[in-house]
Amino acid sequence: MTNNFNSCEQKNQSKMESLTVAQLLQEGETMFIDHDLYFGHGTDSAWDEAVSILSYVLGFPANADRSLLKNILTAEQLEQIRSLFVRRVDERIPAPYITGQAWFCGLPFMVDQRVLIPRSPIAALITNYFEPWLPRNPSRILDLCTGGGCIGISCAYGFDEADIVLSDISADAITVANINIEKHQLAERVVAIQSDLFEGLKGLHFDLIVTNPPYVDQADLASMPKEFRHEPELALASGYDGLDFTRRLLQQAHEYLNEDGVLIVEVGNSGVALEQAFPAVPFMWFEFSEGDSGVFMLTQAQLTEHREMFA
Numbered sequence: 001m002t003n004n005f006n007s008c009e010q011k012n013q014s015k016m017e018s019l020t021v022a023q024l025l026q027e028g029e030t031m032f033i034d035h036d037l038y039f040g041h042g043t044d045s046a047w048d049e050a051v052s053i054l055s056y057v058l059g060f061p062a063n064a065d066r067s068l069l070k071n072i073l074t075a076e077q078l079e080q081i082r083s084l085f086v087r088r089v090d091e092r093i094p095a096p097y098i099t100g101q102a103w104f105c106g107l108p109f110m111v112d113q114r115v116l117i118p119r120s121p122i123a124a125l126i127t128n129y130f131e132p133w134l135p136r137n138p139s140r141i142l143d144l145c146t147g148g149g150c151i152g153i154s155c156a157y158g159f160d161e162a163d164i165v166l167s168d169i170s171a172d173a174i175t176v177a178n179i180n181i182e183k184h185q186l187a188e189r190v191v192a193i194q195s196d197l198f199e200g201l202k203g204l205h206f207d208l209i210v211t212n213p214p215y216v217d218q219a220d221l222a223s224m225p226k227e228f229r230h231e232p233e234l235a236l237a238s239g240y241d242g243l244d245f246t247r248r249l250l251q252q253a254h255e256y257l258n259e260d261g262v263l264i265v266e267v268g269n270s271g272v273a274l275e276q277a278f279p280a281v282p283f284m285w286f287e288f289s290e291g292d293s294g295v296f297m298l299t300q301a302q303l304t305e306h307r308e309m310f311a
Helices: 002-017 021-034 046-058 066-070 075-091 095-099 122-127 150-158 171-183 218-223 226-230 244-256 268-277 300-305
Strands: 101-104 107-110 140-144 163-168 190-194 206-211 257-266 295-299
Touching (some): 046 075, 075 095, 095 101, 122 150, 122 257, 140 150, 150 190, 150 206, 257 300
Parallel strands (some): 140 206, 163 190
Antiparallel strands (some): 101 107
């Protein structure tokens, strides 16, 4: 009996040690689907979520060749990856917080629970240089409510002669943004400033103000999947209709834009409430090929013309 037992254990161990990358990914995918996880923090499927965690452990690049799927995993690798799969399920923590890395505009950013995980459709505008809406090459750009700095730092890559200001009310977010500035070696052109809206930016003017601010309304916040509970509520919630911050922004933004400057704001589902609140304002809503929505633009002239409505 003892010999048979040992034989079974050896066979199981041998089987475990011969597991391939593809087989473990399938195991993770099945686990995530069975536990009804939410995806949307950089991935949109159980398979991609498993890939991101496994790639982190094994050090695979983002463009890893599919031939790596055939690689045999060691017992140590299996244990480490499976433990992270279990953590993803048990804690409902999004994969980027497990790996400490998220991607935006094809660039890697350090993230943790001090900042939102980047996922804004504004990325598509950045990669197209905000054409044709930005009238000229901007000399100074503000990424307001910057979080980890992904929008502003991505703009720094697209506009290599522009000075970039990252601002956020959260001191923790500014700490993470500074880490990412150093990570991308952009300290000569990119600065992070702690500021409640424009309080810490007096005297500065910008050709472009771009922001993914808090815009989640009370009802949506209460019904969000558990994964969102790991993100800072300060960066999500914005009052009953999701517009508390945006109202303040619209009141003041014209004072900080240059004459031909533009304001670009993501408000997500709160866009409906915004148009209801300000029906006479000519919001220009962007259309995205991926189907995203909820991002608008106003020019400095439009903001100035309608400033009394925002008061």
